[in-house]
Amino acid sequence: MDARGPAGGMPRRAFLAATLGGLAVTLAACTDGGPTPTPTPTRTPAPSPSPSAGGVPAPEAFLRSRWSRDPFTRGAFSFDAVGSTPELRTSLADPIADRLVIAGEGTSADAPGTVHGAYAEGVRAARTIADLADEGDRIAVIGAGIAGLAAARTLADAGYDVVVVEAGTTLGGRLRTVEDDAFGGPVVLGSVFASDGAELRPILAQAGVATRPFAPVIEVRTPDGTVVESSAAGWDAIATAQEWAAGNSADVSLTNALIRSGAVPISGEPGADGLSPRDWLRNAISTGVEPTTGAAPTRVSAQRFDPDLVWRPTSRVVSGWTALIDRLADGLAIAGSSVVTNITVGDEGVGLRLDTGESLRMQRVIVTASVGVLKTDTITFDPPLPLLHQRAISVLGMGASDVVWLAFDEPFWRADAAGSPDDAAEDANGSTDEPAAAADGEVAATTDTDANVFTLVGATPTVAAWLDVGVDPRRPILLGILAAEHARRIAELDDADALAAILAALEPFAAP
Numbered sequence: 001m002d003a004r005g006p007a008g009g010m011p012r013r014a015f016l017a018a019t020l021g022g023l024a025v026t027l028a029a030c031t032d033g034g035p036t037p038t039p040t041p042t043r044t045p046a047p048s049p050s051p052s053a054g055g056v057p058a059p060e061a062f063l064r065s066r067w068s069r070d071p072f073t074r075g076a077f078s079f080d081a082v083g084s085t086p087e088l089r090t091s092l093a094d095p096i097a098d099r100l101v102i103a104g105e106g107t108s109a110d111a112p113g114t115v116h117g118a119y120a121e122g123v124r125a126a127r128t129i130a131d132l133a134d135e136g137d138r139i140a141v142i143g144a145g146i147a148g149l150a151a152a153r154t155l156a157d158a159g160y161d162v163v164v165v166e167a168g169t170t171l172g173g174r175l176r177t178v179e180d181d182a183f184g185g186p187v188v189l190g191s192v193f194a195s196d197g198a199e200l201r202p203i204l205a206q207a208g209v210a211t212r213p214f215a216p217v218i219e220v221r222t223p224d225g226t227v228v229e230s231s232a233a234g235w236d237a238i239a240t241a242q243e244w245a246a247g248n249s250a251d252v253s254l255t256n257a258l259i260r261s262g263a264v265p266i267s268g269e270p271g272a273d274g275l276s277p278r279d280w281l282r283n284a285i286s287t288g289v290e291p292t293t294g295a296a297p298t299r300v301s302a303q304r305f306d307p308d309l310v311w312r313p314t315s316r317v318v319s320g321w322t323a324l325i326d327r328l329a330d331g332l333a334i335a336g337s338s339v340v341t342n343i344t345v346g347d348e349g350v351g352l353r354l355d356t357g358e359s360l361r362m363q364r365v366i367v368t369a370s371v372g373v374l375k376t377d378t379i380t381f382d383p384p385l386p387l388l389h390q391r392a393i394s395v396l397g398m399g400a401s402d403v404v405w406l407a408f409d410e411p412f413w414r415a416d417a418a419g420s421p422d423d424a425a426e427d428a429n430g431s432t433d434e435p436a437a438a439a440d441g442e443v444a445a446t447t448d449t450d451a452n453v454f455t456l457v458g459a460t461p462t463v464a465a466w467l468d469v470g471v472d473p474r475r476p477i478l479l480g481i482l483a484a485e486h487a488r489r490i491a492e493l494d495d496a497d498a499l500a501a502i503l504a505a506l507e508p509f510a511a512p
């Protein structure tokens with residue numbers, strides 16, 4: 001937290017009063033922990049150098065997110081639960097009484113659950129409100145994630161008087177980035193990928209957010225560490241289920257469609273490698289469906305699930321999101337540590353009540369709290385939201401996903417322990433730019449055939465996938481992605497128990 005933020009010593013009430021008095025006071029983007037209720041990054045104390053059970057060495061550092069426990073997020077991203085449609089998301093974005101607009105990744109019909117979808121929705125909401133606003137209107141934006149900051153930036157640049165009200169003590173919401181020397185730089189605790197929305201790319205470039213191409217090369221292992229050839233049997237079963245579901249007027253869950261299409265029961269007869277089509281279906285669900293949606297197939301819409309989103313080539317953010325968040329927030333009036341508990345929409349304007357008991361009067365408001373938060377009574381609306389908005393909030397799902405970062409002495413999981421599979425760094429325009437470590441030859445040359453995603457078949461994995469994201473061979477780094485109920489379960493554990501469960505999940509990848 002830098003001196004501009006409330007952690008610089010300004011008590012919350014004074015900070016808010018100063019902001020509302022017209023001072024442009026901002027929070028620092030992301031950086032250190034503070035009293036934030038967010039996915040508190042947690043570090044284990046320096047682990048013992050002795051190897052842990054199963055041949056996995058003790059990590060040098062451990063960081064994780066716990067998004068499902070964050071009261072101001074309540075999960076990682078929205079997903080299409082049974083009955084969801086793009087129209088439902090559009091209806092959630094409809095202006096209410098010409099004064100209130102909801103925005104964020106959850107309202108994006110084109111790119112829900114993504115960074116670029118959230119950004120575009122923030123800009124869209126700002127334009128909608130600007131069309132409705134009168135000159136001199138004061139506009140509140142609830143939430144300083146990317147949607148809220150994009151909305152506030154757009155309105156401020158158009159000359160409106162804007163105040164951003166953020167519950168946490170840092171900016172960026174689900175793009176939270178922390179600096180940690182043990183990992184050699186920024187550690188992203190939310191979206192580690194820069195989804196490729198055309199609108200976002202130039203903005204990433206202007207802000208100087210560095211990315212690397214990430215072309216997934218997946219290695220699948222059995223619990224005893226044997227590397228096996230992937231089989232399409234699981235995805236074939238899901239395709240059969242989705243074809244069946246597409247012909248139905250009523251949506252059903254993926255599980256239901258698997259059963260009713262006849263794709264399940266699926267053979268449990270092991271092949272020569274000891275694996276059955278049932279094992280491969282479980283692999284497709286736990287390492288594909290669940291990390292993509294954050295939900296179990298019992299909840300995911302069979303009609304809406306898009307298998308093309310699973311492990312497709314993308315870009316990974318290597319510099320963290322801080323530069324983008326700082327750029328969007330520059331000069332904005334932002335009240336931090338301020339939880340909006342009630343929004344009252346009347347003929348004359350909008351009243352906001354905060355958890356401090358303070359009230360604000362504005363003319364318009366944009367609400368960017370997640371679908372997960374809107375499902376709770378964290379914010380009450382008076383009058384209640386229109387029925388179509390309530391329906392959208394109730395039908396859309398909020399998925400769970402967490403990241404776990406582990407730094408090791410040796411890249412024990414790599415076939416060639418000296419190299420990193422990451423390609424050269426790519427700037428936001430897509431050109432490549434070797435990082436400093438590579439320029440002096442410290443990062444080994446990479447090939448397209450190096451595995452950089454590791455998954456398990458033959459058992460249900462606690463960690464859906466391990467990504468090899470080490471940029472420096474001297475500090476090999478694994479990024480684990482947890483999803484659905486596994487993410488929720490591990491998020492409930494204390495650090496010691498969580499780390500034990502996570503290291504146990506790595507055992508197949510430590511086998512020779």
Ligand SMILES: Cc1cc2nc3c(=O)[nH]c(=O)nc-3n(C[C@H](O)[C@H](O)[C@H](O)COP(=O)(O)OP(=O)(O)OC[C@H]3O[C@@H](n4cnc5c(N)ncnc54)[C@H](O)[C@@H]3O)c2cc1C
Pocket residue numbers: 067072073075076077103104105106112113114115116118142143144145146147148165166167168172173174175189190191192193194195338339340341368369370373378379401402403
């Ligand atoms: C683990 C993980 C992996 C992801 N992977 C990807 C990926 O691969 N690709 C991709 O494109 N996207 C990914 N995402 C999703 C992406 O990060 C989000 O879609 C995007 O950041 C959401 O931005 P937002 O502004 O809509 O919401 P948020 O970032 O949630 O911002 C909302 C803000 O509102 C604040 N708030 C909530 N309630 C209140 C209140 N009552 N009063 C005041 N403030 C409040 C919150 O504190 C928060 O700061 C991932 C997210 C996570 C967590």
